[in-house]
Amino acid sequence: MTLGELPIGGSAIVDRVEGARAFRRRLLELGLIPGTKVEVLRVAPLGDPIELLVRGYRLSLRREDAALVSLREGAA
Amino acid sequence: MNASPAAMERAPSPRRAVLLGNPNVGKTSLFNHLTGLRARVGNYPGVTVERRVGTIRTKGSLHAPIELVDAPGTYSLSARSEEEQLTFHEVVGPEGLGRPDALVVVLDAGQLARCLYLLVSLLELRVPLVVALNMADESDAATDLPARLSFELGVPVVSTNGRTGEGLDQLVSALVEVLESARAPTPRFQVAYDSTLRRDADRVADALPNDWKGSVERTRALALWALGTLEPDDEWTNVPAGLRSRVAEVRAEGRDIDLELAEARYAAIERLLVEVGDRPPLTRIQATERVDRILLHPLWGFLVFVLTMCVVFQALFAWADPAIGAIEWVVSAVQGLVTDMLPPGVLRDLLSAGVVGGVGNVIVFLPQILLLFLFIGLLEDSGYMARVAYLVDRIMRSLGLHGRAFVPMLSGFACAVPAILATRTLERRRDRILTMMVVPLMTCSARLPVYSLIIAAIFPLESSGPFPLQGFLLLFMYLLSVVTGLLAAWVLGRTLVRGRSVPLLLELPPYRAPRLAPTLVMMKERALEFLREAGSVILIATVLLWGLLYFPRSTETASPSGPTSVQTPLEDTYGGRLGKALEPVVEPLGFDWKIATGIIGAFAAREVFVSTMALVYQVEGDDENSAPLRERIKSERNADGSPRFSPAVGLSLMVFFAFACQCMSTLAVVRRETQSWRWPAVLFTYMTTLAYAASFLVFQVGRALGF
Numbered sequence: 001m002t003l004g005e006l007p008i009g010g011s012a013i014v015d016r017v018e019g020a021r022a023f024r025r026r027l028l029e030l031g032l033i034p035g036t037k038v039e040v041l042r043v044a045p046l047g048d049p050i051e052l053l054v055r056g057y058r059l060s061l062r063r064e065d066a067a068l069v070s071l072r073e074g075a076a
Numbered sequence: 077m078n079a080s081p082a083a084m085e086r087a088p089s090p091r092r093a094v095l096l097g098n099p100n101v102g103k104t105s106l107f108n109h110l111t112g113l114r115a116r117v118g119n120y121p122g123v124t125v126e127r128r129v130g131t132i133r134t135k136g137s138l139h140a141p142i143e144l145v146d147a148p149g150t151y152s153l154s155a156r157s158e159e160e161q162l163t164f165h166e167v168v169g170p171e172g173l174g175r176p177d178a179l180v181v182v183l184d185a186g187q188l189a190r191c192l193y194l195l196v197s198l199l200e201l202r203v204p205l206v207v208a209l210n211m212a213d214e215s216d217a218a219t220d221l222p223a224r225l226s227f228e229l230g231v232p233v234v235s236t237n238g239r240t241g242e243g244l245d246q247l248v249s250a251l252v253e254v255l256e257s258a259r260a261p262t263p264r265f266q267v268a269y270d271s272t273l274r275r276d277a278d279r280v281a282d283a284l285p286n287d288w289k290g291s292v293e294r295t296r297a298l299a300l301w302a303l304g305t306l307e308p309d310d311e312w313t314n315v316p317a318g319l320r321s322r323v324a325e326v327r328a329e330g331r332d333i334d335l336e337l338a339e340a341r342y343a344a345i346e347r348l349l350v351e352v353g354d355r356p357p358l359t360r361i362q363a364t365e366r367v368d369r370i371l372l373h374p375l376w377g378f379l380v381f382v383l384t385m386c387v388v389f390q391a392l393f394a395w396a397d398p399a400i401g402a403i404e405w406v407v408s409a410v411q412g413l414v415t416d417m418l419p420p421g422v423l424r425d426l427l428s429a430g431v432v433g434g435v436g437n438v439i440v441f442l443p444q445i446l447l448l449f450l451f452i453g454l455l456e457d458s459g460y461m462a463r464v465a466y467l468v469d470r471i472m473r474s475l476g477l478h479g480r481a482f483v484p485m486l487s488g489f490a491c492a493v494p495a496i497l498a499t500r501t502l503e504r505r506r507d508r509i510l511t512m513m514v515v516p517l518m519t520c521s522a523r524l525p526v527y528s529l530i531i532a533a534i535f536p537l538e539s540s541g542p543f544p545l546q547g548f549l550l551l552f553m554y555l556l557s558v559v560t561g562l563l564a565a566w567v568l569g570r571t572l573v574r575g576r577s578v579p580l581l582l583e584l585p586p587y588r589a590p591r592l593a594p595t596l597v598m599m600k601e602r603a604l605e606f607l608r609e610a611g612s613v614i615l616i617a618t619v620l621l622w623g624l625l626y627f628p629r630s631t632e633t634a635s636p637s638g639p640t641s642v643q644t645p646l647e648d649t650y651g652g653r654l655g656k657a658l659e660p661v662v663e664p665l666g667f668d669w670k671i672a673t674g675i676i677g678a679f680a681a682r683e684v685f686v687s688t689m690a691l692v693y694q695v696e697g698d699d700e701n702s703a704p705l706r707e708r709i710k711s712e713r714n715a716d717g718s719p720r721f722s723p724a725v726g727l728s729l730m731v732f733f734a735f736a737c738q739c740m741s742t743l744a745v746v747r748r749e750t751q752s753w754r755w756p757a758v759l760f761t762y763m764t765t766l767a768y769a770a771s772f773l774v775f776q777v778g779r780a781l782g783f
Contacts, residue, residue: 021307021334022156028338029152030581031190036342041365045374046470049580057187058361060466060582062473 003038004050004067011039012071019068031055032069090131090143091255092174094166096198097182098191099149099503100462100583102210105238106182107146108594110248127162134248142251144180149503151190153197154305158505161312167203168288168298178254179205180247185212185221185235186361186586188354192345199231199263200297202290206250207233208243214586224352230264239591267344269300273336276303276326283322303327304337364459364586371463381467384460385486388451392444392490393521399443407436425626426619434618437680438611441493441741442603448487448494449602452501453595455483459585461501466582473580475562476569478502481511485561488518492742493610496749497602506575509750513568513759516742517561517735519554522682526733527553529686529700533709534726549730557734560766572758606745613744621680621740625651625673625688646691651676665732665768666725666775678738685733724778728771736767 006012014036017027031054032038039053049060095110097103111130128146147166148159155161169175181198183191198205209222212235218224226233232250236243254261269277280299281289289295306315306323327333370376411428418424455461465472465479472479480502487495495515499508531546569575627650646652647669655673662672670692677688686700693712695704712720737743743756750756 017335022310025154025304025334025338026151026581028334029154029193031193031342033335033338033342042368042372044372044466044470045377046467048470049466049582051372051466051584055187055189056355057190058584060469060580060584062469062580065580 001071002067003040003052003061003069003071004063006038006040006066006071008040008042011037013037013074014069015072016070017068018070019065023065024068027065027069030059038069038071090141091177092143092145093132093178093180093251093255094145094147094176095180095182096147096163096167096194097149097208097210098151098184098187098194100585101149101182101184101187101191102238103149103182104146105594106180106208106210106236106244106247107144108597109238109241109244111144132248132251134252142248142255145176150194152194153301156311158311159503164301167198167201176203178251179203180208180251181205182208182210182236182238185209186214189342189345189349192348193341195229196265196267196341196345197297197301199229199261199265200267200293200300202261202294202297204254204257204261205231206247206254207231208236208247209233210236210238213237213242218353221352221354228265228348228351231261239588265344265348267340269340270336272331273300273333273340276333279326280319280322283316283319285316285319300337303333361586364584367587368463368584371460372466377463377467381464384455384464385483388448388483389486389489391447391451392487392494396443396447396490400440403436403440403443407432407440422629426622429626430619430622431615433622434615437618437741438607438614441491441606444491445494445497445603445606446599448490448498449599450595452483452498453598454590454592456501457588457590457595459587462582462584466584469580469582475565477510477514477565478504478507478580479582481507484511484515485518488515488520488561491520491522492516492518492739493606493745496742496745497606499749500602504575506573509755510565510569510573510575512746512749512755513573513762514561514565516737516739516759516763517557517564519557519734520682520739522739523553523733525683525700526678526685527730529689529706529709530721530726530730532700533706534721534723553730553734556731560735564762564766568762572762605748609748610741610744613747614741617740617744618680621651621677623650624654625649625677625691646673646688646694664776665771666722666728666779667732668720671729675732675736675738678733679740681741682733682738685738722779723783724775724781727778727783728775731774732767732771734767735763735770737763 001012003012003014014032014034016034017024017032019027036054041051041053041058043050044060047063049062050066051058051060052066053059095103095107107128107130110132112133114130116129130144130146132142132144134142145166147163150160150163152160153164153167155163166176167179179198181195183195195207207225207229209225212221222233222235232254234243234247234250236247274296277296277299280302281295284295284298284302288298302315302319302323303326306312306320307327308320308324371380411432414428414432415424418427452461455464461480461483464482467479468482469479472481477485481499483501484495484498487498492515495518496512499511499515502508502511527550531549535545535549625646628648647656652669652673655676656669658672658676659667659669662668662675667675670689673692674685674688677691678685683700686702686705689709690702690705693705693708695702695708709721710719714720737760743760746756746759747753
């Protein structure tokens with residue numbers, strides 16, 4: 001499953017981050033590294049972007065970007 | 077106040093500190109407090125990003141002044157946008173800026189982990205620094221968090237509040253102390269990179285240019301930076317080829333260095349956070365969460381959004397009107413005064429129409445600029461602006477625009493000038509320029525008099541049924557401008573204003589009560605900047621345009637009534653001659669030299685078209701409701717007796733006004749905001765081409781269909 005598919009209220013653990021290098025580096029720098037817990041807080045009224053809780057702060061990502069983050073089940 | 081100029085001269089040379097941090101951590105508020113709101117705004121050499129520098133007022137004048145640079149916000153030193161690269165240069169100093177004497181790193185106490193990521197790479201560079209732990213008071217942080225952080229990091233940490241100015245005296249003393257201690261800092265905090273990565277870094281370090289090297293730690297940090305940042309197609313300049321090829325060589329071994337770096341740093345940060353007992357700011361999150369449940373609600377959220385935007389738009393469109401009217405009244409009163417006091421002649425006309433008129437053309441923008449920045453300031457400060465971007469991102473990004481471009485685009489329906497100034501709310505230069513390029517396509521209020529005149533003159537009321545054609549036409553013009561603007565954004569974003577795709581990263585900051593004071597300061601700054609920089613261009617252009625429609629003076633001096641100054645017929649002025657010369661060019665659009673002259677006159681401001689047309693046709697009345705002008709336009713005939721203004725001509729003319737960049741003030745502001753003539757040239761060229769092509773199509777098709 002990817003972060004783009006996680007339902008509202010759902011949480012999971014980051015497994016892998018993909019994408020072009022500059023792009024992927026930015027996600028990594030923001031703390032979306034393997035083993036990090038992410039939770040989907042809500043989805044914008046038009047379906048995009050999605051709002052996440054990562055490392056105690058709220059971050060909004062577009063679905064297409066979130067789809068580059070694959071997830072695994074479980075607690076951090 | 078400050079020391080006298082003489083004392084300043086004797087003072088030792090200033091030391092430079094750079095203020096930096098993640099975007100939206102309250103850096104600018106801190107900067108304003110520290111420098112007493114007297115920033116000097118310049119530009120980075122070679123690029124067109126604004127560089128704000130101020131002087132820190134230290135208590136007592138024993139210390140040399142400290143110059144503080146407000147570096148662009150960044151999440152790391154590896155970033156690719158122009159602004160973020162400049163932050164790297166400010167810190168490391170290879171771009172001719174020189175090395176800073178110290179850094180002030182701002183951390184948002186509510187987002188410590190992410191903020192520490194930047195701090196880690198700064199500590200590794202061994203630049204003397206102090207940490208401002210901002211907003212600790214509202215993040216449930218333990219009161220001893222600064223002390224614990226300071227202990228674990230090994231650098232001074234001061235709790236600050238950029239909104240109230242609390243903690244700033246302590247921050248300045250900590251900074252002075254760091255500046256005065258000569259020894260290089262030795263932070264306690266270290267990231268444990270694995271041995272392979274360290275070996276790789278050492279291999280890269282050999283290829284670093286000599287002037288980049290420093291202590292062992294600094295050299296290694298720069299080598300890690302190069303490993304984690306450089307790639308064949310990046311935009312970094314001044315990176316020696318030898319360094320690039322060494323990095324490529326090491327990276328070619330196939331390990332995931334970017335991930336290793338991020339993992340090692342976050343592992344260290346996580347340990348640190350456990351050590352200092354950091355916990356997520358629950359109160360702040362919960363309070364904001366409750367508000368967001370309404371403001372980001374699919375229904376209520378949009379309702380609030382639409383209402384808010386209506387208020388902003390209404391303010392620009394209607395509330396600014398009395399002030400604009402007052403300014404126009406004063407300007408014409410002054411013009412009357414000048415006319416009365418001076419003897420008739422060129423000087424009188426120059427002063428009254430050219431200079432006073434030009435000053436009027438500048439200050440007439442102030443009400444809208446001030447109002448727009450009042451709203452922007454309040455929206456930004458409360459945290460709602462980020463929600464606007466969040467709500468409309470889905471729409472805006474399909475056009476290649478950032479969600480934050482919404483407010484400038486909307487403002488463009490009132491006037492492009494304040495709207496272009498408002499693009500400052502966008503962080504990336506690429507997004508700013510793209511927005512500036514499409515904002516002038518929005519139907520601004522200056523187009524309305526032109527549309528009204530044409531519609532009233534050519535599509536008379538009597539031809540209307542229950543649904544008057546005029547209303548539809550006006551609606552059509554608005555829709556046309558929106559659709560074209562969005563298409564233009566789509567096309568330009570893929571051609572002239574291309575940019576790398578970076579993940580949209582919207583932070584929804586906690587809601588706070590908006591403050592009036594910093595908003596007023598911003599309004600003042602923006603207005604003064606506009607007057608100073610765009611104002612001069614507008615004034616000069618007004619005088620030039622006045623001259624174009626005034627000279628040459630008629631040679632016949634003796635008329636029966638005496639040697640009065642004779643008004644040159646418009647068609648004999650340079651402007652009129654230019655219009656005539658342009659006639660063959662605009663003929664395929666259905667225009668004659670009179671319309672061409674009107675278009676030239678409209679360059680001062682679109683609505684001037686109406687009064688220029690009154691001059692061309694030598695009728696009284698200079699507003700769109702003037703009946704004589706309408707009648708005159710209606711009765712104008714071609715050589716074959718057919719009406720000059722057929723529906724095809726009228727539509728073609730309206731389409732021309734919709735698309736052409738008929739506004740010197742817009743061009744002046746784009747020049748000011750981009751600091752180059754390139755973008756106004758691009759704007760003018762593409763819009764004029766578009767206008768010409770569209771009008772050509774409308775007129776030719778219209779005529780072929782018999783309109």
